[in-house]
Amino acid sequence: MIEELRFGGVSVPAHAFFVGLGVVLASVVFVLEARRRGALREESLVAVTGALVGGAVGMRLSGWAEHLDPALNPGIVEAWMFGARSILGGLTGAYVGVLVAKRLIGYRERTGDLFAPAVAIGMAVGRLGCFLTEAPGRPTALPWGVHAPATVPECPGCLAGQAMHPSFLYEVVFQLAAFGALLWARGRVDRPGELFTLYLGAYAVFRFLVEFTRANETVWLDLTRPQWFLMPGLALLAVRLTYGYRKGFYDRLLPGRGERPLLTGVRLSPAGEEDR
Structure with a gap:
């Protein structure tokens, strides 16, 4: 494992470096996509700010409600300073942050x-x-x-010297594939908000499944806390995606359900022959 990266004589925590790089790259992609769609306005930048603030708060405070028994959870200050940095908490916080930011400025576009x-x-x-x-x-x-070294915290497999799933690399591969799929699909899904819904649905299913390879503690029925957190969202997303499918929002993504050319100026005779 690599705890620090060195750039010349400067040491930088590896985790913080890649998280920061990811935020910067995501911001660049957002600006490019907003410019492509003609939506690069002050209101959209306010939404980005809401996402960043909400994501940071959600990620840092996610450990505050880790246990059902409140007595087992850390205080807010302790969770903020030393709590777990949950990606799911960060995504939830970012989503709420965008909604709040847009509400504050009266921005209604998706x-x-x-x-x-x-x-x-x-x-x-x-x-x-x-x-x-x-x-x-x-x-x-x-x-x-x-x-991984035996010094990695909360890792029984590390202490035993066992080979383990590279579960985070599984997610890297999924996210890169999702990025490519979203770029392909963005010209085929015209209804606002549906591209994001498809991404959320795909990621929720992937994250639920990849948890079976993660080292997270199981709490009930051999499922982890992230899996229990995801289940209500998976049910809601299934309903939402089913609705979109029935309404034809995704027809251009599915073979055989895309737009078919209409025949105009053609009349069939009683015998079935074309009469132009």
Whole structure:
């Protein structure tokens, strides 16, 4: 594991470096996408600010409600200073932050489609920092299993010298694939907000499944806290995506359901032959 990166005579925490780089890259992609869509205005930049502030608050305070028993959770100050840095908490906080920022300035246009590619590429880069500094995942016999030093905290597999799932690299691959898919799909999904909905649905399903390879503690029915956190959202997203599918919002993404050319000026005779 690599705790620090050195640039000349300067040492930088590896996790913070890649998270910061991911935020910068996501911001650049957001600006480029907003410019492409003609939506690069003061209001959209306020939405970005809301996302950054809300994401930071959500990520830092996510450990405040880690346990159902309030007595087991840290105080707000302790959670802010030393709590876990949950990606799901950060995403939730960012979403709320955008809603609050837009509400404050009376901005009603949907901005989710601008954020979707930016979030995907930012997450791909940020997860490299997690891979370099955190416990990889559960033990595995697969040939690409990785080993980590016994000094990595909260990692029984590290102490035992076992090969483990590179679970954070799985997410890097998913986010890069999602970024490419979003760029491909953005010209085929015209309804505002649907691109972001598709990304959220895909990521929620992926994150639920990849948790089976993560080193997170299981709390009930062999499921982790992130999985229990995701289940209500998965149900809501399933309903929302089903609605969009039935309304034809995604027809241009699906083979056989895209727009078909209409025949004009053609009349069939009773025998079935074309009569022009």
